Amino acid sequence: MSAGQNPSAPPAKDPRRRTVYGVEYVTADSLTSLEDWLDANCQGKWSLGLEGMDEKRVKKTVKILFAIEDDKRGFIAEFARR
DSSP states (O other): OOEOOOOTSSSOOOOGGGEEEEEEEEEOHHHHHHHHHHHHHHHSSSSEEEEEETTTSSSSEEEEEEESSHHHHHHHHTTTOO
């Protein structure tokens, strides 16, 4: 798993009671390009995990978890049309 964080984002009040917003995304793009976008565009913490691959190992299913709902909305706005 990879994780990114904007250093200016406020810390969670209680890390055991964090709300997490998740999305599954299927892509043929590199995970590095997704991580770069997340680093550049998310205000809070995020994590990305590989959930599976197709038989030809071209398309990947990833689960992305966001600490901030607006970060999830921004990701969907950017990538849902692809």
